[in-house]
Amino acid sequence: MKAARLRAVLAAVLVGSVAPAVASSGSSGSSGPDRAAGCVTPTTHRTMYVEELAPGPDGSPRLGYGSAPGAASIPGPTIEMVEGECLAITVVNDVPAATLAAMRTDPSLPLGVSLHVHGVKYTPSSDGTVHNQSFVPPGESRTYIWYAAPRVTVANRVVSLGTAGYWWYHDHVVGTDHGTGGVGAGLFGALVVRRPTDPRPDRTFVVPMGPGVSFGLQRHPDMPELVARQGERVEFVVIGLGDGFHTFHLHGHNWADNRTGMLVSAADETALIDNKTVGPADSFGFQVIAGEEVGPGAWMVHCHVQAHSDTGMMTFFRVESNEGGAVPAVSGHEVSGHEHMHHGAHP
Amino acid sequence: MKAARLRAVLAAVLVGSVAPAVASSGSSGSSGPDRAAGCVTPTTHRTMYVEELAPGPDGSPRLGYGSAPGAASIPGPTIEMVEGECLAITVVNDVPAATLAAMRTDPSLPLGVSLHVHGVKYTPSSDGTVHNQSFVPPGESRTYIWYAAPRVTVANRVVSLGTAGYWWYHDHVVGTDHGTGGVGAGLFGALVVRRPTDPRPDRTFVVPMGPGVSFGLQRHPDMPELVARQGERVEFVVIGLGDGFHTFHLHGHNWADNRTGMLVSAADETALIDNKTVGPADSFGFQVIAGEEVGPGAWMVHCHVQAHSDTGMMTFFRVESNEGGAVPAVSGHEVSGHEHMHHGAHP
């Protein structure tokens, strides 16, 4: 019954998707502007290649975004912006049409992949949806423009919020017109937008929660450890995926429940937390000093839904001594394969 | 077993509901005061009619609150107050006794409907519960008094929080003594309490999430679009219903995760978000400028639980150009029937 309902809904959506449905604007013609107000011209350019990876253990397809051909990963590359920056990203769809066709839940869905982003500013032509025709057919490419609009204040009054935050990007087309198949197959990554004065971390760890009970698409003990040296400024970016709700918990460290994890002033009474509910598409981040006050060690990081941690939704935040010694490895885990989880803030 | 347990629990509750259980106060007699301290006399009056509507597609009963006979809707009318205001609401129960009897999960539950509210101040006699005898039998009426207590500060120290916020009201009696049947059938609505200096929106959209995977009691493509003109100040009020957890996501716009969605000062580091976990009875709201920086367009608003959006928990925030042009309709949706979702702030 649910499947029937789904088909009916999708059919209704797709009636309109054949004809052009791009947002129009009186000032820029029928196809609409291609960038948010404030972005005169993109100041940064990058290319993202969407590729098919080896299937998962259960044979399900895996897809990834990558910064170069053959470099796709899950999650995709972490993208950093600073408020005021305008980024043009050309997405190249290198996924075989047959793979995308097999992933469709409805044959009237168009074939393609897309790039939808949270938090920053874009016009409808860059929103990555089917109804705005903002997707990339197999073998083609399309340029999306994201504007990290800055906070604007007048006499200490905030007239525009800005876009600094811990966000994420993902497909919005594969499988269903919400990209459920694409996100589930691995088409997502983190976006960090900083204010110019924000402290830069020494390391950034991206921790996607779900689908299922995985970090990224892996579980303990396959999930790589997150390794840092004592005293380093470490940034965590947590992203909720799929259908489930989770709670992110880190041992030995806490943070403030706001944009940065840091407090603004002595009188700031933002809650301090070390455990946070994460629903689908929620994203947040924070910076800590590795081992501050608590020293080196193998600090658990896990979902605190007990059934989730018990079945593998955990890893270690392994803080190595800065005096030459190393924390003994726990449980025979090799620190390997985690480079896609670890993107230095100083490129 | 659950049903048996439920009956046992309800039976235990109802032992006490025959005898008067109204809170008493030494200063006001055995029946207790009828209004919160600070409300000398109600400054505003309104009447709410509770009525039976046409049943849902599956034949289940639907009930609604309305501001006039025959005007009941789901959700009910959005009520606005300003801190300091005291509101008397007379609730008229026009629902047939037979309908309420059929909705009872236990025959010892009293027949009636009620009005329970979040956020503002009321005495036990206005809390809408069975145990406080605060309900309205069929064919009768009862007056509830809500006080939007103001924030009180002394030398910049807050001694009373006030009650400004995005709240909601609902039945607490129909079906079970938590009003599960009443809320599920449609007996709920939004309450917005403003501080006197708060900016007033041009439009307010109420977005109830659930039960099931609906906005209000409708799904895409039946769910009406939320239509505004570019540059208008638009207010969203999101309310969680039923048993499920959801994530509210809006394309192209973001807001601060606080009382208003706006930032207080240049140094304010409240998190900016465009996706928020919403549990049952959670309510929040925010104001955005429609199309700010991103222009007109058909912006998706949806639950980001993938299985929910895929099965219809979505609609469009349709921002029309202010230069005379209109955004092309998407997917053949007619903009209609949404007036119950759209309550102008300037009546």
Added chain:
Amino acid sequence: MKAARLRAVLAAVLVGSVAPAVASSGSSGSSGPDRAAGCVTPTTHRTMYVEELAPGPDGSPRLGYGSAPGAASIPGPTIEMVEGECLAITVVNDVPAATLAAMRTDPSLPLGVSLHVHGVKYTPSSDGTVHNQSFVPPGESRTYIWYAAPRVTVANRVVSLGTAGYWWYHDHVVGTDHGTGGVGAGLFGALVVRRPTDPRPDRTFVVPMGPGVSFGLQRHPDMPELVARQGERVEFVVIGLGDGFHTFHLHGHNWADNRTGMLVSAADETALIDNKTVGPADSFGFQVIAGEEVGPGAWMVHCHVQAHSDTGMMTFFRVESNEGGAVPAVSGHEVSGHEHMHHGAHP
């Protein structure tokens, strides 16, 4: 399949648990420091006895922490600290080895109980986990050291967050290496860390949500009422347990969604709430003045997931008049057996 996976994961974890896996530090020898930096020596000492209680209605084992032999309770004693305090807690494991063996989900898990804490600072040797060998075998004892690190500011800039908050402690070893069996059986309690200038409450109520649909391990009408006198400063500490998500709702009172529930200044725009999503291991707290503006009465406190409140996840916050009268008892509940829910702030 899930059980098999669980066994595989646990087996992998436990490979490393035979050999010493304690974090090392160049400055303090191979066994690592036993306390967080800043704690020169513990300033407070207490002993916690872990004991087996009578089994639950379904025959499942129950365990509790207690401050004296024979005094174990569920939840365990509420522990209060002030920032700057360093606490040494000696845990005595008086649970029969056979009980712990029967609760193991995997025979290679070590037998023992532990004490893991949220929010405050501790070294790996005090983190209560299997991989850090931080547990207490049956018949033995072990001292854990918690440091309530203070907030440190330099010229109004916060250089260390401090640890003030509403936290909790729990077992991390019994049943699985996440303590799922221990927490489920009752091995948890609240930890309140105050800043020196925080107002002290007259009463503190600890409200654990779950497992299942219980407050603590009880349901309405067995769940005791939370009783206070009008005008008292009452503190609620809410803790999420198990696998489920809940929403904590209190009638007639609201609070600010920050560290204390109070607002910092007249311009503070933290959201006011009376309903909050609580995931597993989330913990928060707030202070209200009992009956402020609303008077004495029987105020419901319940999970607002409708199916949870309908099946017993509720009780009453019973505010007695301070003019000598008492609120009539509702529903025949006796106010009894709730002392473990009620820990005065002034010992």
